[in-house]
Amino acid sequence: MADEWNPKILAIICNWCSYAGADLAGGARIQYPSDVRTIRVMCTGRIDMLFIMKAFANGADGVLVSGCHFGDCHYLAGNFKAAKRMFMVKNVLKNLGLEDKRFRMTFVSASEGAKWATVISDVVKTVNELGPSPIAEFKK
């Protein structure tokens, strides 16, 4: 059973930078692990902390939020405002006893296809090392 476990990882990414970067990785056929599922929002600023908490409560093994680099946000500073919230998410996760490494915010621009592939590979590697989320195990 343990051998068959594939991590369930959710990525919520912004339309203008990271989603475009992920598309660029596709166009360039840069291969990366297939364990991440994406939800597109216009800006990482849209991301309510509850979205992330809900994903973990539902048994996600990892969550990734990815937006534009600071200063490059299509909406001026949505990514910056999101990043401030994401620190809070990390604290909440720690307080709940969940490894905060399961959650990550990254910055991938529309021209960084190769970086997107690296980010995904790294997130998947981290979550694989941590193993299944204890919440997911509990829910079984």
Add this chain to the structure above:
Amino acid sequence: MAEKEEARVGVFICHCGTNIAGSIDIMDAVEYAKTIPNVAYADQYQYMCSTPGQGKIVEAIKEHNLTGIVVAACSPRLHEPTFRVATKEGGLNPFRFEMANIREQNSWVHMHDKESATAKAKDAIKIAVAKAALLEDLIPKSVPVEHAALVVGAGVGGIQASLDLASAGIKTYLIEKWPTVGGRMSQLDKTFPTLDCSQCILTPKMVDVGRHPNIELMTYCEIEKVEGYIGNFDITIRKKARGVLSPDEATARGIVGGGCNGCGDCAEVCPVIKPNPFEMGMAPRKAIYIYHAQVMPLLYTVDFDACVKCGLCVDACGDKKAIDLEMEDEFITLKIGTAIIATGYNLMPIENKREWGYKQFDNVITGLEFERLICASGPTGGHLIRPSDGETPKSVGFILCAGSRDNTGNGKPYCSRFCCMYSLKHAHQIMEKIPGTKVYLFYMDIRSFGKMYEEFYYRIQSEGAKFIRGRVANVLEDPQTRNLYVRAEDTLLGRPVEVECDLVVLAAAVQPVDEEDVIRKHFGVSKSQDGWMLEAHPKLNPCGTTTAGVFLAGVCQGPKDIPDTVAQAEGAASAASIPIHIGQVELEPYFAQCMEELCAGCGMCIDLCPYQALALVDRSDGSGRKVMSVTEAKCKGCGTCGGFCPGGAIKMQHFTSPQIHAQIDAFLCGGEQ
């Protein structure tokens, strides 16, 4: 599970030839889609974007009474508009459409693992269906477009774009940081491959922009602030203190018949001398100056960093009273509909490549310095001299790809595209002006890609220039003669070479202008990996940007020569004129909405909004409670307010919290029946 809602979603899965079908089991995905809650119909087709593919959507909406559409295919950044139209043709609101990206973010990146790719595609479809089931009808907001355009940068690209826009009947503001229009092209002597005199073909256009009734020329100005959105940008311009009044400005101040007429009496008496940047610092200018004789507009400018305010110029100007040494920067606001950025390039600081000795050895110069030295209107009157002793060089070495195609981390990885050709032109100019001069070109590859470029290359070869294929390792100077020894490996002969030259010209790599990052961020334009501005699509939208209503022209988007710059400028002008001529644009209706019954009136969202689109107002039911209210025209739909609202009172249309929660649930809590 019994269907509680009325949502009836149709799922259409695209093969995209073998682009998707090669890595994903389409039939398996279709069978799976039929089991997802709310899916009323599922189908597949070779190319969903084709006419028959779109026809399937139209038919299915009518036949199966669908309320939402999911197409699993390429990226929504590519075909979302296509399928929205099809959805509309089927009789649904176009925003009842959701796309599952199973190509760019699936089949293309998991090409060798069909099982995992298929599983991921199924999840993507499930997530999209969850959102599609909750999509609502939205009406795009139509806003009027200001009948005016802005062009940033008055090089040849900006000039061409302005002339096109103005000739199309659009009021055009052309702003330029230099005191004159003309840009880099005005510094060049000849242009390749026709050997036209650069100034001769440019100055008529410079005169035209100065004269055109629809063009308002704003030289010595910079962008201070950009607000608004397509159709309604509010631009704040900093009009730098020029210290000199134009005749119009003088008249406005009540000085009849006054203002600068370009006589130059002021510069004659000015005691302060500075290097002239137009001449690449090789000629002097005064603290009150013009760059060169053909400046447009012909107005002197005071360099307040250098001026000692002695007042001699004011006396020399006399009754014209054109000089005001107390002038201060002014701020002007413009209302425009669309904007074109054409900020051009600088040379990279090639002195960072220590091995070639620029700024260590006097006789190592850059291509732009060479242009000024060989130009009849340049500091030497067109007599090519070497800087150390003023002698005419007998042998000249050109180092191509100086800093370009350089992955050492100390250069630019890209090809600067026009250096090969201008170096060939330089070689020709030397051999023509100073017969008998030996010319050596050290090159990696000669990239003569344009119309009549290869033929030009043959011509220079036949004229006797020596081509040595090899990257130059270093340049050494003989301290006595100040001659230079250029050392390279001749990769065709497979042996090292050392050539003694009187003068070495570096075809330095180009890079964005220093202000590019600031201007880019003002307009919300992204940056490519190599530092240039990012176009909306490299092939299909090379003039557009991700900011609606903002377009790119010329080298600011990537290195290009004059013909390509002018062509792109004309393209950008055409694109920028479309919304202006239509007179209105539709904005995507992703506005925030306040659900008053949930709003506690805390006002936290108001400071979060980057566009000042939110305000606290009295609740409409007359209860006297304060609630948030959105000015839709100002809201760009980022959702930063909605992501923070502690009461969940802000509804971000098309990205509502219930929709996103449903997507998360669909992925993590199954969804199969």
